[in-house]
Amino acid sequence: MAVLKTTQVQLNTYQDISLMATSYAPDTTPTATILYLHGGGLEFGQRDDLPTAYLKKFTAAGIQLFTFDYLLAPEVKIDTILPVLRESIRVMLDKTPHATRVILMGRSAGSYLAYLLLRDGFAADGFVDLYGYSGLDYPEFRMPAEFYDSFPKVLPMNAQALIQRQPLVAGEMKDRYPLYVSGRQFGTWLSQFLPSMRDVAAYSLAPDELGRLPRTLMIHSTNDPDVPFATSEYAVKYLPEATLLPIDHHEHDFDREATPESLAIYDQIVAFITAIPVGVRASA
Template structure:
């Protein structure tokens, strides 16, 4: 397996990078991966190595991307800069035309927005993500986060950096996300305006134009409700929803035999995309 860092574009002197994990032989498919973290924390190489090896051993090359984090930068900047990053990699001679987008949580949300806005892919793997912001759990104080120590909005404000970020450790940035969910202010942390929530949500008609999609979501997810996956799958033209009988959000954070089996299903989904299929619209 080859692991190569790829410098991409810059934003305010911040360089965005990608990491390419490639098989030693020619890849049969390419996956563009976006990490989770509520749009506010995380880093591009957060996927456990055992999952990465599983993908690469199946002759799938994985490209993981930086993206700008909120609230230092809002979605109206995050998305176009990210799209520019993806386009740079797509122009590389080693990049397969059979691109599948894959995201965990907020990363999956970004994938939905990219596809809606014209990014071409043969498939999408949505791991506990969401395609719309129109859920009360996102707009009101979330009961699950009441059990956490309170992070007052003024304390959260003090965590915001003056310069843009493309990575943030959970220990430093997670309280910022917790505060947003405790006080119902999370959307305001990444939307350019609260009036723009609909602009950054996919409609049922938008979903009908998306490529084949594999959705994997815990049935008792305490963070992103399972209903987001059910509602999304109803309108996708070619969707499979795998329910995970757990009360965990990122159920795959630990490598287990059960989770490796889930990743085998992801691999089967990726490699079964018909040859020659590429565009979503």
């Protein structure tokens, strides 16, 4: 396959922190545009985390892809993360006035942010949800999670010491993952990014809100130890045009590395995107 054509794009700033995007362009005129949001529990990760083999599948199919920075918690809460991200996407699309078949795509927490953007009126032709969640009211999110009890304990006071004084838009797993682990071990994860625990409903999609979303492809491990498969089973009941592809896996991010199995799944993502008609863009 050809060498990836990449461009770094300055979008906006928050408290002197630059928010960037990376553009991955096909050799031909793009036939679709993916706006990609990375995972990381809203607390770690970086925009360019997709394996090169996946990126090349998209560009070889004539699809351009933009990967976005967004502000991370707990330094910044979701009521700031979301509008700053929305502005970043607006700037990117203003720079790409002829984008066709706009697809939101997220992994895990990135999918969650995509759900909120779509609920709040972002217009998209399609949505690819990789092991995400449309709401927060699950026992696994609010209580100590059994899976994370097998990890060395990260006491809340030790997690607190990892919080930076300045906002971040990228966080290495080795530095930031303990924050997330602590939140899941002690049932405090939601409080790390919500302004208040009273805001769980405000940052979760109701059935009627899910019913206004565009056509969606959902992919989720049936034995996901992190984000319960039930989150996708719930959403697919109310999404107006959705396909849920269950994966027989015990990993959360089963596509972390490019394997024959994961590459075949990305072939299905490409097929989903290329089958979307032009001009069907929906907004809430």
